[in-house]
Amino acid sequence: MVVATVPNLASAAEYFFQIGVEGKRFRPTVLLLMATALNVHVPEPPPSPWGDTSTTDLRNRQQSLAAITEMMHVASLLHDDVLDDAETRRGIGSLNIVMGNKLSVLAGDFLLSRACVALASLKNTEVVSLMATAVEHLVTGETMQLTTSSEKRCGMEYYMQKTYYKTASLISNSCKSIALLAGQSAEVAMLAFEYGKNLGLAFQLIDDVLDFTGTSASLGKGSLTDIQHGIVTAPILFAADEFPQLLEILDQGFDNPENVDTALEYLSKSRGIQKTRELAMKHADLAAQAIDSLPETDDEVVRKSRRALVELTQIVITRNK
Template sequence: MSWRWAFARHVAQAQRLLPTSSAGGGTGLLGRHHHHMPLASQIRSKEQQDPFELVADEVSLLVNRLRFMVSAEVPKLASTAEYFFKVGVEGKRFQPTVLLLMASAVKFSLSESTEGKVLSILADKLRSRQQNIAEITEMIHVASLMHDDVLDNADTRCGVRSLNLIKGNKLSVLAGDFLLSRACVALAALGNTEVASLMATTVEHLVTGETMQISTSTEQQRSMEYYLQKTYYKTSSLISNSCKAVAILAGHTAEVSVLAYEYGRNLGLAFQLIDDVLNFTGTSASLGNGSLSHIRHVRITT
């Protein structure tokens, strides 16, 4: 099975992750087994399956590890940092799901002469490192949510009370900083400078995008180019560069890494475009942030 075929198959599955603007549509999420994935032949027979189910067990294990990774010596900081990783608050984990599906799409293929046991060991080691990327990405993402809610003075996040409303702005900011520091430690442990540079750039982009948002002029609000650039920085950069990192760890060529990046970039932009439309047309239940709530701020938020 070629990586091109596998990539196309998993892309088709990942496309079902996008939110829908239809009244009875499925639920999107971005925002808001340590075992191998099924073979392509198995996936082919499950094209209508919810893509979240394909990696549900693996995501569950990943989230459990995240709860352990964000533990802190100071109880108040620990309870604040783990808020979005609690059962009932964690959401459906868009980023980890996409990245684990991408990991299956770009997994390396060794020669047939490679012994089965050796292949299994190498594949397990690679999968573990790709899971690390998913964990790092989720910590960066959750940290950005904590900081965003403070900046936006938000009351809710994904249908639950926002952290800043419960713990206050100071602890929310510190908890976000703490998650970023834990992400840095995990990133350093991977020992890959190219991946480290990619992920560090996404944090820079998050700050740049938020600054663009809070300083948007009236003229810039009407610019699609400005909106797309801001959306890339705030939403799409993290998932696109994380997809690229997953491909790099698998030892793929620049061509494959760029394809993974472009897929993540377009998926992130598409998600945010639909999500922003839902901010104006959806209901409180579907958005978790209150219907038309962003109109009061005279800007589209991500």
């Protein structure tokens, strides 16, 4: 899907799809498991003017959606790295450092355009609407992070809404789209959505923890990245609940390195890390419950995929990178 006629643009667009720097492929893995978990007892669709609607065609369309989702995700990373002046990503130099900000932005735009072309080929208006909403949420979440007032960024509700937009919306709407492509009911599609939403929130909450407890080598990026960029995440918010004096530091911002050190001192004395892990576990449990609520089936392949989706909720909250 990522084909560009201009060599530099092609190299930039393919930068994070190369072997060794392709990332965890977390989202495509979830979506392909979800596809198998839901492709059961679905009534045969009526004849389509668009051609084949066989099981093979369904699987191909769902695989395309998984690729589309990853392209949208990588595009957001390229844009984020420019906004954050990031120097590394996935253990190597970020594209904006290697090829410059302009080409990095253009590569992100190109990936989004290719994703839109592939999305249109699925010929499902509801799926197109869901995925367009996910892109809108990516932009909204980033804007919330950039323009928020001091008062708002210190609120957990605002933080969770931003986190949903930036991280969980893409995977939740993609999971729902997988269900819709399979012809599943509105109830099943909503369970798929809830799984993606809660898994995405759990994933980001653990990412927030690892930003304080991980190492640059294991994370593929520098530790303390968020706080050094003035981004307040769940561990710090929970710490501020225990130590209100931390709110003054948050209000001042983190341009002064001493404020970063002070915030870390309060964090180390608080239960901020533990409470963030507990919140991640709560969302992981909600994701697992969504899978357990799917209609029963005797198909062992489907059941195996559903077990894998449930196991993934535990992998997400116990990972160290």
